[in-house]
Amino acid sequence: MAKDNTGAKDARNAAAAARAEAKATEQARDRKVRIIGGLVVLVVMGGLLAIPLIAGKNKGPDTNASAAVPTGVTKDTYGVKIGSAWSAPNADKIPLLQIWEDFQCPACAQLEVNSGEAINKLVDDGAVRLELRPTIFLDDKLSGQNMAAGNPDSSKVTTMAFGCAVDAGKGKDFHRTVFANQPKTEGDGFSIGLLTQVAQSTGITGTALTTFNECLASKKYEGWVNNSYDRFSKEGVTSTPSGILNGKELTGEELFTPETLTKLVLAAGKSSK
Amino acid sequence: MKRILGNPLVGTLFRVILAFVFLYAGGVKLIEDHGARDAIMAYRLIPPSFAPVLGYVLPLVEIGLGLLLLVGLFVKEAGLASAIIMFLFIIGIASVWIRGYSIDCGCFGGGGDISPEGRSARYAIEIVRDAVFTLMGFWLYRWPSTLIALEK
Numbered sequence: 001m002a003k004d005n006t007g008a009k010d011a012r013n014a015a016a017a018a019r020a021e022a023k024a025t026e027q028a029r030d031r032k033v034r035i036i037g038g039l040v041v042l043v044v045m046g047g048l049l050a051i052p053l054i055a056g057k058n059k060g061p062d063t064n065a066s067a068a069v070p071t072g073v074t075k076d077t078y079g080v081k082i083g084s085a086w087s088a089p090n091a092d093k094i095p096l097l098q099i100w101e102d103f104q105c106p107a108c109a110q111l112e113v114n115s116g117e118a119i120n121k122l123v124d125d126g127a128v129r130l131e132l133r134p135t136i137f138l139d140d141k142l143s144g145q146n147m148a149a150g151n152p153d154s155s156k157v158t159t160m161a162f163g164c165a166v167d168a169g170k171g172k173d174f175h176r177t178v179f180a181n182q183p184k185t186e187g188d189g190f191s192i193g194l195l196t197q198v199a200q201s202t203g204i205t206g207t208a209l210t211t212f213n214e215c216l217a218s219k220k221y222e223g224w225v226n227n228s229y230d231r232f233s234k235e236g237v238t239s240t241p242s243g244i245l246n247g248k249e250l251t252g253e254e255l256f257t258p259e260t261l262t263k264l265v266l267a268a269g270k271s272s273k
Numbered sequence: 274m275k276r277i278l279g280n281p282l283v284g285t286l287f288r289v290i291l292a293f294v295f296l297y298a299g300g301v302k303l304i305e306d307h308g309a310r311d312a313i314m315a316y317r318l319i320p321p322s323f324a325p326v327l328g329y330v331l332p333l334v335e336i337g338l339g340l341l342l343l344v345g346l347f348v349k350e351a352g353l354a355s356a357i358i359m360f361l362f363i364i365g366i367a368s369v370w371i372r373g374y375s376i377d378c379g380c381f382g383g384g385g386d387i388s389p390e391g392r393s394a395r396y397a398i399e400i401v402r403d404a405v406f407t408l409m410g411f412w413l414y415r416w417p418s419t420l421i422a423l424e425k
Binding site for chain 1: 303329332333336337340341344346347423424
């Protein structure tokens with residue numbers, strides 16, 4: 001009996017030892033798998049980190065100070081100045097409204113529908129210095145769709161055309177008409193033919209149209225467009241449309257509600273007098 | 274039939290779902306040129322100068338987490354990290370919502386819905402979605418033992 005008992009105890013001890021050993025082996029294996037696996041994941045992440053560095057991505061355009069700018073554009077902002085208020089004797093007392101837009105951005109076209117008329121009235125009344133500041137960040141996001149539609153880099157091309165229209169003295173009309181003709185599907189982009197039509201509809205005809213077409217075909221303002229886009233990144237503007245009144249960013253609600261926008265601009269004009 | 278809470282089968286499902294969510298989100302951010310940077314700047318929570326750095330790091334962290342979850346390594350740690358990241362996303366969305374910024378206006382290549390109602394609905398859906406992902410992450414932190422995993 002006693003002997004049998006000892007035997008059973010030994011067997012139990014042996015089994016427990018085997019289990020402990022198995023557990024230790026498993027833990028050792030787990031540790032090995034964790035170390036190797038962790039290293040593999042780190043290497044993969046390192047490899048991915050190198051991709052954008054090698055490809056030079058996320059760099060954005062640099063400012064090229066020698067690039068040509070459209071009529072009236074100055075190199076401090078690269079924005080297009082609209083309205084008679086800019087040449088008023090007390091110009092620096094008149095509120096400055098800067099609007100960042102991408103011609104392919106649907107919300108920007110919507111801004112024209114909502115507040116375009118109110119902004120135009122303020123401009124015509126000489127109550128605001130309007131500065132249109134183009135950006136082309138959607139070219140990156142829509143590159144596939146733009147390519148498929150046969151209109152690559154459509155924001156850039158359209159902004160170059162805008163610059164050519166500014167030279168013809170039709171910047172404001174071109175800006176409005178382009179947005180009114182924005183394709184229904186975001187990403188389809190503007191064809192050269194459509195841009196020429198828009199130019200014609202704003203009254204750019206005859207020799208002026210020839211100049212416009214040459215200006216667009218020669219990419220005269222590509223450098224200017226890149227410079228303006230560079231400012232977009234550097235000034236930390238984050239989305240389009242963005243409205244900045246005397247240096248203070250407006251909320252979407254303020255920008256898209258014409259009555260509120262008008263009131264804010266007029267109030268800014270009063271307080272600075 | 275085992276109880277639901279802590280069931281390894283459910284944990285495995287959560288692990289794989291989170292893995293693909295992170296791999297997809299990180300992959301998209303990595304491929305888009307300025308995508309992650311612009312998206313991060315759109316939240317206006319961190320200084321603009323810091324956005325490019327985070328734009329690099331965030332997709333990498335997401336892909337790293339995705340890989341770990343996919344193969345089933347460091348499940349407990351990865352689960353906690355997932356829950357924290359998802360919770361930070363919720364804070365980001367909520368703060369943008371409260372501050373009334375319109376960050377979905379063509380900025381993510383998607384819609385152009387700028388009506389306040391459409392925006393609120395969209396933010397609400399995104400917050401609920403990320404809340405579900407946060408819970409999945411906590412589940413894996415609490416019950417890291419799952420099936421078809423490299424570690425036992």
